[in-house]
Amino acid sequence: xxxxxxxxxxxxxxxxxxxxxxxxxxxxxxxxxxxxxxxxxxxxxxxxxxxxxxxxxxxxxxxxxxxxxxxxxxxxxxxxxxxxxxxxxxxxxxxxxxxxxxxxxxxxxxxxxxxxxxxxxxxxxxxxxxxxxxxxxxxxxxxxxxxxxxxxxxxxxxxxxxxxxxxxxxxxxxxxxxxxxxxxxxxxxxxxxxxxxxxxxxxxxxxxxxxxxxxxxxxxxxxxxxxxxxxxxxxxxxxxxxxxxxxxxxxxxxxxxxxxxxxxxxxxxxxxxxxxxxxxxxxxxxxxxxxxxxxxxxxxxxxxxxxxxxxxxxxxxxxxxxxxxxxxxxxxxxxxxxxxx
DNA sequence: GGGATTTGACCTTA
DNA sequence: TAAGGTCAAATCCC
Numbered sequence: 227x228x229x230x231x232x233x234x235x236x237x238x239x240x241x242x243x244x245x246x247x248x249x250x251x252x253x254x255x256x257x258x259x260x261x262x263x264x265x266x267x268x269x270x271x272x273x274x275x276x277x278x279x280x281x282x283x284x285x286x287x288x289x290x291x292x293x294x295x296x297x298x299x300x301x302x303x304x305x306x307x308x309x310x311x312x313x314x315x316x317x318x319x320x321x322x323x324x325x326x327x328x329x330x331x332x333x334x335x336x337x338x339x340x341x342x343x344x345x346x347x348x349x350x351x352x353x354x355x356x357x358x359x360x361x362x363x364x365x366x367x368x369x370x371x372x373x374x375x376x377x378x379x380x381x382x383x384x385x386x387x388x389x390x391x392x393x394x395x396x397x398x399x400x401x402x403x404x405x406x407x408x409x410x411x412x413x414x415x416x417x418x419x420x421x422x423x424x425x426x427x428x429x430x431x432x433x434x435x436x437x438x439x440x441x442x443x444x445x446x447x448x449x450x451x452x453x454x455x456x457x458x459x460x461x462x463x464x465x466x467x468x469x470x471x472x473x474x475x476x477x478x479x480x481x482x483x484x485x486x487x488x489x490x491x492x493x494x495x496x497x498x499x500x501x502x503x504x505x506x507x508x509x510x511x512x513x514x515x516x517x518x519x520x521x522x523x524x525x526x527x528x529x530x531x532x533x534x535x536x537x538x539x540x541x542x543x544x545x546x547x548x549x550x551x552x553x554x555x556x557x558x559x560x561x562x563x564x565x566x567x
Numbered sequence: 568g569g570g571a572t573t574t575g576a577c578c579t580t581a
Numbered sequence: 582t583a584a585g586g587t588c589a590a591a592t593c594c595c
Contacts, residue, residue: 381572383587396586400571412586 366426368416373423377431379411390414399433407433 367373378400386393392415399407409431416424 380570382589384573385585385587388584394585398587410586 364426364428366424368422368424370420370422372413373425377409377433387414390416391418392416399431401433405433407431409433 379397380400380402381395382398383396384393385396394412394414397411397413399405399409401407402409408429410428412426412428414424414426416422
């Protein structure tokens with residue numbers, strides 16, 4: 227009986243997911259069009275860009291709702307998510323790739339090797355520009371596991387923080403130089419037992435080379451009757467949210483599964499299945515043992531301060547129209563009305 | 568050999 | 582001046 231209900235629910239959800247996937251494909255096509263039609267000043271694509279953002283928002287909210295529902299009776303997964311959109315997001319969300327802040331040292335065909343070729347921009351100059359970036363999209367999330375947001379990150383620094391037990395790790399987009407992507411993030415372990423990581427994102431990705439389209443794992447519990455994972459992929463490379471929407475570009479924060487080197491890496495361990503939800507945080511993701519998703523542990527299993535450049539674990543979060551106070555995420559009625567659930 | 572990581576130094580900000 | 586953020590040379594790893 228219970229298994230039958232579970233099967234029906236899974237079937238219905240699968241259909242819903244199919245519809246979402248279809249819609250997502252359409253959105254992707256729109257993205258492609260956008261990428262081909264961006265004018266120099268960006269004005270031409272504003273309306274279509276907004277449309278694309280709305281589409282993606284819709285899917286995101288739907289998926290979030292699905293995930294929320296799934297978690298209502300799923301004791302297997304607890305992942306804490308928190309997003310904060312800081313005040314300046316509304317005024318500086320659009321990254322201008324033509325800005326000199328994106329490094330005059332870059333040549334057109336440059337890659338990493340070109341970093342030091344040009345000295346057109348001094349260190350000081352760049353730091354001045356950095357100030358602006360730090361006031362752009364900024365949001366955080368706290369997770370019980372290191373997560374993969376679908377983008378390729380390169381660690382560029384680690385700093386011991388005063389009054390903090392664990393050092394802070396600094397990451398920038400791998401495509402910072404080749405595609406002038408300014409996204410950075412900071413990852414810091416904030417709690418030992420259970421482990422808790424705070425990831426702070428700065429700016430959003432303007433690069434197009436996702437290591438893999440971010441995938442959203444909706445339901446991959448370990449309980450009997452659940453034998454498959456539901457994955458969604460999102461590629462928001464061209465979906466720069468406009469200022470009107472004071473929401474974080476969290477398309478980029480969708481969970482994804484990094485494929486390379488996972489299978490054989492002994493430092494990888496299955497996703498957390500039982501985590502104490504001591505903090506009354508929102509449950510927004512699932513994981514499982516049958517999927518290729520893993521949580522990355524540090525090379526030294528006893529040293530989680532040295533975080534890898536990437537991480538795994540199906541975690542996603544959203545907060546369109548949400549108010550977040552501490553670890554509590556709340557949504558207003560409009561969201562649910564729009565969702566038509 | 569090339570890309571990624573580590574880590575001390577440098578720079579900015581409060 | 583202390584703390585945090587970034588750079589870049591050295592080193593590691595595949």
